[in-house]
Amino acid sequence: MTLLPALTAQARAAAHPAPGAAPCGCDEPATPLADRPDATVVRHADTVAKAHAPGTDAAELTLRLAVAARLPDVLLPPLTPAPAPLQDRLVTFWPYGAPVDPDDPDAAPWEATATLLARLHLTTPPDGLPPMRGPAKAARAVARLRAALRPEPHPAADPVLAAWAALPAWARAEAPMPGTPALCHGDLHLGQLVRYPAPGGPWRLIDVDDLGTGTPAWDLARPAAWYACGLLPPDAWTRFLGAYQRSGGPAVPASGDPWPALDVPARALTVQTAALALVKARAAGRPLDDVERAIVEACARMAPISPQLASADRD
Amino acid sequence: MHCPKCHAPMNTYNRSGVQIEQCSGCRGVFLDYGELEALTQLEAQWSKPVPPAPPVAPQAYPAPPAPAWGAPHGGHHGGHGHHGHHGHHGHKSWAHMLFSS
Numbered sequence: 047m048t049l050l051p052a053l054t055a056q057a058r059a060a061a062h063p064a065p066g067a068a069p070c071g072c073d074e075p076a077t078p079l080a081d082r083p084d085a086t087v088v089r090h091a092d093t094v095a096k097a098h099a100p101g102t103d104a105a106e107l108t109l110r111l112a113v114a115a116r117l118p119d120v121l122l123p124p125l126t127p128a129p130a131p132l133q134d135r136l137v138t139f140w141p142y143g144a145p146v147d148p149d150d151p152d153a154a155p156w157e158a159t160a161t162l163l164a165r166l167h168l169t170t171p172p173d174g175l176p177p178m179r180g181p182a183k184a185a186r187a188v189a190r191l192r193a194a195l196r197p198e199p200h201p202a203a204d205p206v207l208a209a210w211a212a213l214p215a216w217a218r219a220e221a222p223m224p225g226t227p228a229l230c231h232g233d234l235h236l237g238q239l240v241r242y243p244a245p246g247g248p249w250r251l252i253d254v255d256d257l258g259t260g261t262p263a264w265d266l267a268r269p270a271a272w273y274a275c276g277l278l279p280p281d282a283w284t285r286f287l288g289a290y291q292r293s294g295g296p297a298v299p300a301s302g303d304p305w306p307a308l309d310v311p312a313r314a315l316t317v318q319t320a321a322l323a324l325v326k327a328r329a330a331g332r333p334l335d336d337v338e339r340a341i342v343e344a345c346a347r348m349a350p351i352s353p354q355l356a357s358a359d360r361d
Numbered sequence: 362m363h364c365p366k367c368h369a370p371m372n373t374y375n376r377s378g379v380q381i382e383q384c385s386g387c388r389g390v391f392l393d394y395g396e397l398e399a400l401t402q403l404e405a406q407w408s409k410p411v412p413p414a415p416p417v418a419p420q421a422y423p424a425p426p427a428p429a430w431g432a433p434h435g436g437h438h439g440g441h442g443h444h445g446h447h448g449h450h451g452h453k454s455w456a457h458m459l460f461s462s
Contacts, residue, residue: 148456148457151456233462235461236459236460237460237461272458272459273431274430275431276431280425284425287425308428312428313428319458337455337458340432344430344431344432347429347431351429
């Protein structure tokens, strides 16, 4: 049996745990929510089963699940405390939460997102929690770009790789992150928010795969990068940043210019986004679209301007 | 102070920068010397025709700061403009980016 039907069976079993129960008569069939190389996610009724990326470390994932279980006001709590093996993958079970409507990004809960992040960042990380994996993800995206360029170079790749090379080692996952380690999500975007209980409950963060200790500005850096690249309107950025500051979030100063703290992670996430856009465009044999070009152009503007090292402000 | 008419205590309010006293009992209003003229002047200013709008409507609030490598419109620190890329990209065209790693 391939992964998807096996995972579907597990989601159904978790949704109807009574032993020897009759075949379920749910109106809704199991729905795959995602089927990517790094994660397969299936929903059945109010239960979601997630098969994590191949090679996921069981002990680290268990520590990350424990954080979610301990912070139900911030993170969606898992249904089970430890991952279960399925074929060569680890599976976790979650209650279903209602996501942000991708067709209505104007309805994005910027304030709620910022408040959840501030709450997360203010929580003392448990002992033994591994580092947040944001920089590692950026490095992986650049490695994928380099691999995609091997058969044939891409003219837009040079500024992206130059911007990557200009980043400090920590942002390239080659050195520990600077500053006091905070509890971080590690991969924040609008797909990482659900209302629980669905459909009208409070917003919660999902996906603990990259959660860990690190520089909290990384979690603000994707919206920051979208804003810097001219994609996110200033008012949405102001709402997000303002709500984070009002909630006492430690990643940026409570007032004044947040960019000394945001600059390096926002550069890294811009490079990551540009690298993945180039990989996708190359794989599809299509040119970059307007938005992807705007991201690559931002990378081109980075190279001559040396990054404001966040650590320089702290020392 | 107390109201000259009903002797109830009077409260001070600020109306467009002019201090006025209002009686907590009969609601009567007491104006000091010059205050009536000041209010009349303010009223005249309000009813003046609105000056013509400048050719480019200024943004109500200054744009928040952005990094020097940000989208071009000046490109200077803290001087992130608002007439550049913002709004040029339809929501749909970049919405997918909001939802993926």
